[in-house]
């Protein structure tokens with residue numbers, strides 16, 4: 001194992017400062033700092049606050065990651081960094097750090113796509129990705145269905161949200177229900193004590209909508225439906241059954257996500273599905289996806305929650321795969337690209 005190159009990955013696209021160290025498909029060390037608590041009172045990530053937090057956290061996080069792996073920076077053979085998509089100022093901190101390290105250590109730097117990294121991370125837990133793989137990425141910033149023939153070079157978007165991301169819907173509904181930010185884990189926990197008794201809408205799942213947006217998602221109508229339902233209860237002076245609303249909302253989201261992911265598998269002849277992003281931590285999504293994959297003869301791969309949310313290991317995982325396939329590194333002038341297209345695996 002130790003004869004494989006040591007790749008250091010840096011992630012700063014949103015509110016997590018992540019550094020991971022990978023050899024091949026083995027995670028050898030990592031560290032993570034999060035500014036999520038600083039954003040909580042605003043109910044969402046504040047870009048300037050995130051950038052500042054990355055600056056403060058970068059060097060200590062690098063040091064902790066190296067210490068956890070028992071390596072020195074001088075042992076690193078290549079650097080990978082999230083070049084986009086994400087918050088421009090936040091990305092810049094990681095990209096600048098990666099360039100400085102690459103220059104001072106005399107090693108190549110790979111600017112990589114955050115979404116491809118969310119897919120590649122699964123290799124750290126379940127071994128080499130089957131080709132092709134279908135990927136469902138669901139987080140606070142993205143909801144995408146990707147056909148992935150080769151995670152280092154060929155990632156094809158089949159669909160995405162046309163309004164709110166899945167995690168964003170969880171966060172907004174949590175707010176309506178008086179639960180803290182980020183809302184996903186709180187809704188998940190509340191739902192465990194509730195029942196699916198309210199039939200909330202499933203966007204883009206029938207008729208013309210489905211024809212035109214076969215693999216796309218829409219969660220904004222669902223979010224509004226939940227808010228209206230809660231308002232009507234409050235206006236009538238009746239208590240809001242938080243657990244039942246959470247369970248019913250959650251069921252609507254995960255029903256649509258899993259239905260469309262399996263439709264995409266069937267229609268594209270793909271029999272492996274990877275789920276990633278923060279929402280992949282959702283207990284009901286994991287359970288329903290497992291059941292529907294079993295019924296459809298599809299193998300489900302969901303990394304453990306700490307690898308699903310943003311982290312440095314995912315960037316190192318993709319970097320290590322790029323290195324092992326002999327892909328060319330980026331130019332030292334590589335830009336941070338806040339709207340990097342998902343089809344571009346490297347910058």
Ligand code: KG4
Pocket residue numbers: 014138139140141142166167168170171182183184185188277278279280281282283308309310
């Ligand atoms: O991938 P991530 O850490 O950051 C990005 O947004 O890129 O995902 C964070 C999102 C938040 O919206 C959070 O509410 C959601 O993932 N989330 C969950 C759960 N845990 C985190 N959503 C539903 N159920 C969960 N258990």
Ligand code: ZN
Pocket residue numbers: 114118139141277278309310
């Ligand atoms: Zn992400």
